[in-house]
Amino acid sequence: MTYLDNPFTPSFGEVPVHLAGRRQIVSSILQAFQSERRRPELTALLSGARGTGKTTLLSLLAAKAEPLGWISVETTARPGMLDDIEIGVRRRASHLLKKQKTANVAGVDIAAIGGLSFHAPSQEPSNWRSRMEDILDQLEQLDCGLLITVDEIDPNLPDMIELAIVYQHFVREGRRVALIMAGLPHNVSALISDKTVSFLRRAQSFKLGRIADIDVNTALVRTISEYGREADPAGLSSAVKEISGFPFLMQLIGYRAWDISPTSNSISASDFQQGIQVAREEMESRILEATYRELSSEDIRFLNAMLVDEEDSSIADITKRLNRSSSQVAQYRRRLIDAGVIGERKRGVVGFDLPYFRDYLINMTC
Ligand SMILES: Nc1ncnc2c1ncn2[C@@H]1O[C@H](COP(=O)(O)OP(=O)(O)OP(=O)(O)O)[C@@H](O)[C@H]1O
Ligand SMILES: [Mg+2]
Structure with missing residues (x-):
């Protein structure tokens, strides 16, 4: 049995084998x-x-x-x-x-x-x-x-x-x-x-915003193939979707998926699925908790007001829910966009950008 070296770098500041985007x-x-x-x-x-x-x-x-x-x-x-x-x-x-x-x-x-x-x-x-x-x-x-x-x-x-x-x-x-x-x-x-x-x-x-899916895909494929393995196409596309352009998550999912069957010459769809599960838990302790601690109570109120919507939220609805002036809401919105927690979908509409943060907030409020 030969264990192939894991090329992914789910750490801090480690230059990856292939940089996605940027x-x-x-x-x-x-x-x-x-x-x-x-x-x-x-x-x-x-x-x-x-x-x-x-x-x-x-x-x-x-x-x-x-x-x-x-x-x-x-x-x-x-x-x-x-x-x-x-x-x-x-x-x-x-x-x-x-x-x-x-x-x-x-x-x-x-x-x-x-x-x-x-x-x-x-x-x-x-x-x-x-x-x-x-x-x-x-x-x-x-x-x-x-x-x-x-x-x-x-x-x-x-x-x-x-x-x-x-x-x-x-x-x-x-x-x-x-x-x-x-x-x-x-x-x-x-x-x-x-x-x-x-x-x-x-x-x-x-x-440094989100990286385009195509760039994440290319970097994943190159990293995996250069280190001697293949990636199942369906598994790969589910990983790219889950990563949603977030560099640390790309490394985390790649790393965990690689380690599920390290002696096989391909990473299967099930390896990717399991890798995604483990990575999701690690994201919470390594990124989400720290991000949450850095938010003000007004920021958190804004985000909680977004949870009412199934998907994206309109700023007009959030302003009503918060009972704050439009200029105050505009200020929170800008801060949260800058922090990479939410992103603008179209004029006057925002959605969560930081992967898993929505679920994390739902669990916090339960
Ligand atoms: N463009 C990229 N493509 C692929 N992987 C990347 C890219 N940028 C960073 N990474 C990977 O993501 C991990 C996290 O990156 P990094 O530590 O540079 O983030 P950071 O913005 O400095 O985070 P923090 O604010 O917590 O210090 C790194 O270990 C690195 O391997
Ligand atoms: Mg850093």
């Missing part, structure tokens, strides 16, 4: 990495609900940037992220950069004191911006750019604002820098409404 985002950013003239895509904001592939895209873009002449540093928004970036770039570019000297104060080696560091022999004071400028000067001489990626945008983090402000100076100075940040939609919109970083409103914004 071609336009990837190609426009890669084009910017290669362009002689500075293109706006070098400052990009990716926003999407949980499991839509933000971290994955950041990793993929960072990996693809390097052969195109960019040093890339991947970071997550957290206190100390500026240090992470500086240390990261020194490591990644250690073969290109001159060695940093440390100052010697009273016989003790000190590289940094209260945000300032002193470099022997001149003991010139420096801060994060000036140290990064030194690094960028050296990279520029080698025709090398610097890409910084920031995951899990946190608009309340002072380091995040500091990074954006200093980055703007780098851009104005004509340096070869790129900043690609990703986060949940409400965090991205809170960041761009911060007055001190208003230039981010002009950044290229990419919304």
Whole structure:
């Protein structure tokens, strides 16, 4: 019995064997990495609900940037992220950069004191911006750019604002820098409404919505066949329908279906059915619970008002049910669309976008 390796990646931020969709985002950013003239895509904001592939895209873009002449540093928004970036770039570019000297104060080696560091022999004071400028000067001489990626945008983090402000100076100075940040939609919109970083409103914004069924189908077929198996056509189409364009679910269903009969050279319709069942339970603990916790009580009231309808709901009906003004309802609607929980079906009509969330809410209210 030979067990074939399971190629699916139902984890977090793991670049899949075949990326479904997202071609336009990837190609426009890669084009910017290669362009002689500075293109706006070098400052990009990716926003999407949980499991839509933000971290994955950041990793993929960072990996693809390097052969195109960019040093890339991947970071997550957290206190100390500026240090992470500086240390990261020194490591990644250690073969290109001159060695940093440390100052010697009273016989003790000190590289940094209260945000300032002193470099022997001149003991010139420096801060994060000036140290990064030194690094960028050296990279520029080698025709090398610097890409910084920031995951899990946190608009309340002072380091995040500091990074954006200093980055703007780098851009104005004509340096070869790129900043690609990703986060949940409400965090991205809170960041761009911060007055001190208003230039981010002009950044290229990419919304990671649902992926077209045809792209999910292609990625599934390629992944399965490249790893030596076939997929039953009916089973495959039921999986594609169930996935409904949600990247994490594609990996989860693929992974579970693969493991049902791992020694067979094909994945049968029944394997897919069983895989779907297991994946549905896992979605609840890994995506739905976290999404629910992030909603406000007004958001939940809005969603509960949608449950009255068998399928999609009209905004006019929801407004009546909630007994709120149209502008308040419009605000909740926008927030829930941004969060990837619901989507607009046609003008004035919305439906659930996050797979299984409707059933999850029904169970919560029972
Ligand atoms: N375009 C895609 N095609 C196929 N699989 C994908 C795609 N994007 C992401 N995935 C898979 O989905 C999983 C979840 O993606 P990822 O962790 O990047 O989501 P996320 O948006 O960062 O979620 P979170 O908000 O929870 O951090 C990954 O392990 C990855 O393998
Ligand atoms: Mg992520």
